[in-house]
Amino acid sequence: MSDFAVLGLFDSADALLAAIPKVKASKLGRLEAYTPYPVHGLDEALELRRSPLGGMVLGMGILGALTALAFQYWISAIDYPIVTGGKAPWSWEAFVPIMFEVMVAFATFTAGLGMLFLLNKLPFFGHPVLGTKAMRGITRDRFALAIEADPGLDAEAARTALLAAGAGEIEVLPAPPGGPFLTSDFVLRTLGGIFVACTVAGIGMYWAIKLVPQVIPVSHMLDQPRLNAQQGSAFFKDGQAMRMPVPGTVARGYLPVAAATQEAAAALVNPLPTTPEVLALGKRAFTNRCAVCHGPLANGQGSLGAAYGGKPANLQAPQFLAYPDGKLYWTIVNGKNAMPSQAADLSTDERWAVVHYVRALQRAQNAKDEDLP
């Protein structure tokens, strides 16, 4: 195995800096210095390129600010446009503080993690210098200059050059043992690890979502002092949680008919006008509730009539053509003979609309020439 580098140790930053031009002249390999703290002028002496971190941070900072702006705009003006404080959806002034914070967060993580992971390629625990005897001095108070060339380092020449430049001690670094990175064993282990991690996380989430709502005090929100319908209660004398409405209570849209008998109802007048909307409402109600017995043409030929043998009224019969609106209405509300009341299923408006619709059917079945337009 060839050697990776030869390391010379110096006692001061001055000595290190003075040695660099001399060693550089020998042209034996790449020069690298290892120091306990940043030493002034080392970048220039080693002819390092300027760090590109500034540009990266600037770019990511701008990206962060724009991301925050776009995100806030999309949420506040497009996806969830709620007016708060009388501000317009596009009130960009209010978005500035978060833009700033997100910009700083993007820039900071670029500076910190970009420096560590991208530029310095850390974490890396296999660098040859980490295993040397000199390392203890390097992080303490010694300054090391290394000639690195892999492969083909002339270790003897490097040692001579470093000693000539004033190095106190010399250490030769063996090359790190290399091997293929992607072995099948490694891939299998990685995939297995990912599988185990996903399984553990999945099972954990399942139980977390299931159990957390039942844990005190989270479950306190479920504990509400109230009575449910159909429940018993010791609070009321009758032992029931539900209360009966006050006598005389009338449900909305279900005013009782102001007539005691069908004869008295003859005086009622249909309050609805004959408009296409009212007729449409009447048609819908008639189709749903009446047509099954009375037939779609109100002639008593409904599909159910044959099945149970009843005789629903033929509303096209002459006596019904002259029937007052109020009596039809009364029948819808109270039922007649075998016909049950429809009051629970049709509101007041729907009942009167049905009356209009029956009148329209009667006229259609007994049309005269004058009815043609």
Next chain:
Amino acid sequence: MKAETSTLDAGLPEVLREVPLTTGPVSPGSLDDQILSVTETKPPRKWFVAIAFTSLLAAFGFGFIGYTVYTGIGVWGNNSPVFWAFDIINFVFWVGIGHAGTLISAILFLFRMRWRNAIARFAEAMTIFAVMCAGIFPLIHVGRPWLAFWLFPYPNQRALWPNFRSPLLWDVFAVSTYFSVSAMFWYLGLLPDLASMRDRATNKWKKLAYSIVSLGWHGAARHWQHYEKAYLLLAGLATGLVLSVHSVVSFDFATSVVPGWHMTIFPPYFVAGAIFAGFSMVVIVLVVVRESMDLKNLITDRHLEVMNKVILGMSCLMGYSYAMEGFTAWYSQNAYLHHTFLNIIGGTYGWAGWLTISCNILAPQLLWLRKCRTSYFWMILVACSVTVGMWFERFVIIVISLHQDYLPSAWRIYKPTLVDFAILLGSFGLFFTLVLLFARVLPVIATTEVKAILPGAQPTHGGHHE
């Protein structure tokens, strides 16, 4: 970290030469032996006594936090119209304490104040611990802390988004960014020191642990180059951030219409107050640390004197802000504002107003005297009085403004409960427990940064930068 070389000093008369930043013989090696060895020895008995006391205090506080979460925040004194009280006071107080750390580590770094290298590490750690303490309070104030993630904008089943026009949401972003940036800044500074500790460690497990956290740092010149750039950039970013964070905290108040809150002076006034309170806390802790850990050669008398000068300057700024508050109230010709200001100096809580003024404005004037700036007794007295005063300043701003605003029918006197005080004490316990742990586990002084500014650390010739 880059120190200006003092090549010019040679030709200068004695009085004009730079004062050394350390006293006595200090070399890079002796520095490591002094600072890093602390973590390698068993802590003394007094440390155990101290941490037992502070962790008991913290446990006491957390017990009452548990009680609050279990029962509901009705156990506090908060009630209409004083919906914000101890919880928000403590939040603003602790965030403010944190600001000194960032000021020392970032702003003084940008100004090339090299003396800050010795105290930066400690101050940054205090920032992180203070922000942790601060974060507790809004969290428990929401009542159901397990749902606090609702504050963050994430796509959810409820199809709801938070309100980006609310300063409370700005606060969520500001404080969480502040915490993560401070942690990043702190960790980057710590990295070379962790590498030193790795190379010193003799115990196998310690070596493994330090190896992992130091990420394989080996001090290569190519790494230092990027590292220094990153540190400089972070300092610049943290400077803007620290000014923004307490400004955003002040927006919680300033953007409302409550008399006494709705003022344009609030952002700079809050930032100055934060630095003021933070420096006082740093002075208190530094005095204890340099005495108990024998660091007088690194944290010199001069450090404390400069810190005290900053406190004095900030005190004068605070005096100006208080006067400006009164002037604004008078000049506004607004009856509600007049009433609020008169409440500060003469209402039910008038004593709190005067306590604030005497602790924050009058007591620090002692620091004009050199004797007080260099005497432990006086500087601790002033620092403690500022800490108390700044807590009461937030009490004055929050409680006095809220308890009597526009409608007299809605006025009410606020009384804190014992639970309020217990949680406040608990937050102090948590803070000092973390500080004590930090002092034994990690290097309290950034050895790498101090090495770089020792005499002779930087080359005086031979480079290409002359």
